[in-house]
Amino acid sequence: MRLLRAGRWITLLALLLLAGVYVRALAYTPVERMQGLAQKIFYLHVPAAIWAEGAMILVGIASIFYLFLKDPRLDRFAHASAEVGTVFAAIMLTTGPIWGKPIWGTWWTWDARLTLALFLFLLYVGYLLLRSAVVDPASRARFAAVLGICGMVLVPFVHLSVYMFRTLHPMPIILKPSTPSLPPVMLATWLMSLGVFTLLYVGFVIQRYALSYLREQLELVGDGGSGKGEG
Amino acid sequence: MRLPEGVRHTWAVAAKDLLVEFRSRTGIVSAAVFVVLVLMVFNFGRDPTAVSNLVLAPTILWVTFTFAAIIALNRAFQLELENQALDGLLLSPIGRGSIYLGKLIANLVFVAIVEVIGVPLVALFFNVEVWQNIGPLAGIIALATLGFVAVGTLFSAMTVRTRFAELLLPVVLLPFMILPLMWATMATTAIFGGRPLSEIGGWLKMLAGYDIVFVIVALLLFPATVNE
Numbered sequence: 001m002r003l004l005r006a007g008r009w010i011t012l013l014a015l016l017l018l019a020g021v022y023v024r025a026l027a028y029t030p031v032e033r034m035q036g037l038a039q040k041i042f043y044l045h046v047p048a049a050i051w052a053e054g055a056m057i058l059v060g061i062a063s064i065f066y067l068f069l070k071d072p073r074l075d076r077f078a079h080a081s082a083e084v085g086t087v088f089a090a091i092m093l094t095t096g097p098i099w100g101k102p103i104w105g106t107w108w109t110w111d112a113r114l115t116l117a118l119f120l121f122l123l124y125v126g127y128l129l130l131r132s133a134v135v136d137p138a139s140r141a142r143f144a145a146v147l148g149i150c151g152m153v154l155v156p157f158v159h160l161s162v163y164m165f166r167t168l169h170p171m172p173i174i175l176k177p178s179t180p181s182l183p184p185v186m187l188a189t190w191l192m193s194l195g196v197f198t199l200l201y202v203g204f205v206i207q208r209y210a211l212s213y214l215r216e217q218l219e220l221v222g223d224g225g226s227g228k229g230e231g
Numbered sequence: 232m233r234l235p236e237g238v239r240h241t242w243a244v245a246a247k248d249l250l251v252e253f254r255s256r257t258g259i260v261s262a263a264v265f266v267v268l269v270l271m272v273f274n275f276g277r278d279p280t281a282v283s284n285l286v287l288a289p290t291i292l293w294v295t296f297t298f299a300a301i302i303a304l305n306r307a308f309q310l311e312l313e314n315q316a317l318d319g320l321l322l323s324p325i326g327r328g329s330i331y332l333g334k335l336i337a338n339l340v341f342v343a344i345v346e347v348i349g350v351p352l353v354a355l356f357f358n359v360e361v362w363q364n365i366g367p368l369a370g371i372i373a374l375a376t377l378g379f380v381a382v383g384t385l386f387s388a389m390t391v392r393t394r395f396a397e398l399l400l401p402v403v404l405l406p407f408m409i410l411p412l413m414w415a416t417m418a419t420t421a422i423f424g425g426r427p428l429s430e431i432g433g434w435l436k437m438l439a440g441y442d443i444v445f446v447i448v449a450l451l452l453f454p455a456t457v458n459e
Contacts, residue, residue: 067452122406146456150448157410
């Protein structure tokens with residue numbers, strides 16, 4: 001299948017570039033004065049966080065169009081994007097504590113941002129669980145679309161809420177109204193990393209999309225041992 | 232003067248649900264007993280010498296309401312599954328919006344009854360001064376409840392027709408409940424602590440914004456959960 005192969009190549013390329021970005025981050029980008037080497041995780045953590053949220057918004061947009069157009073491709077995309085978003089949210093939630101331990105002195109704190117990051121992850125898990133709990137494909141797509149849209153609507157509230165609490169988490173230094181307060185070298189490394197993560201997102205989504213398509217074909221011919229019970 | 236059709240239909244759906252509820256009373260009595268039990272569990276689950284009542288009371292109040300609301304929402308559409316009552320409801324010449332709003336009102340009444348039982352009990356068991364601030368507290372409770380019951384009514388229409396319905400609703404709904412709960416708990420803490428009312432204005436605005444957005448979103452999305 002051509003799409004699946006294309007997805008594999010894009011992912012492979014993105015993983016190679018990710019290694020490249022890290023060589024640059026570790027060897028050619030200056031060490032931050034206050035945080036030392038721990039700051040390097042920023043190049044991984046922030047792009048993952050941006051795509052974890054971005055994926056939810058794309059799920060919502062695809063869901064809105066699905067409800068109007070009833071095109072199964074949109075539903076497949078929403079599913080793929082949600083799964084990839086789950087992975088990126090997991091990256092965000094694992095890299096965060098690794099940074100937090102040396103800088104804050106604790107792996108986890110019930111700070112507003114951390115809590116909200118955790119529940120973005122749980123939102124994804126809920127979405128995927130709802131999908132797996134509905135047997136009929138048409139209802140599954142509609143239910144998932146409803147939840148996806150609600151999830152997208154929730155994201156701005158989460159963001160607004162973060163600004164209302166005084167938190168331990170560093171405030172955004174790139175995505176803010178004024179110009180980024182980051183040295184150009186670090187900004188360049190970060191932008192490369194964001195580009196690589198975008199490529200990773202695209203690669204993963206294409207693969208998941210192709211897999212969903214194949215699974216649907218399998219369901220159409222009958223339950224060919226897809227492991228989904230009575231199907 | 233005759234009320235607009237939509238309003239009458241909404242009321243008919245809500246009245247039907249409430250009538251069924253008050254005739255049997257199983258749901259509301261179980262929910263009330265459940266609230267008492269949760270409050271007792273909290274009482275045993277803390278060290279009274281280490282944590283003061285005042286600190287714990289808002290948390291207890293809101294955690295109890297969360298559980299009670301989930302129980303209430305789980306049965307909202309369970310009712311309609313018997314004898315294909317939902318199909319009957321959908322075939323009747325009533326707009327989908329009216330069905331949703333009717334269900335929402337019935338759920339709100341149900342949760343409100345549980346809350347009316349819960350608040351004095353919290354005041355009694357945990358010795359907090361509620362009556363002085365009953366107005367602002369009622370406002371917070373009303374705003375927060377409307378927000379998560381609006382989302383919950385929408386979700387329970389979906390989860391009731393899935394496998395593991397009782398388990399799936401909380402898993403899907405809780406991420407949506409956390410925000411209003413967080414704001415409501417903050418505001419309640421401020422009130423119990425005797426802080427000036429101006430301090431809770433921000434939380435109330437967030438709650439009101441959440442309510443407006445999610446009632447509209449749920450109203451628009453509800454047809455997608457029931458149409459075949």
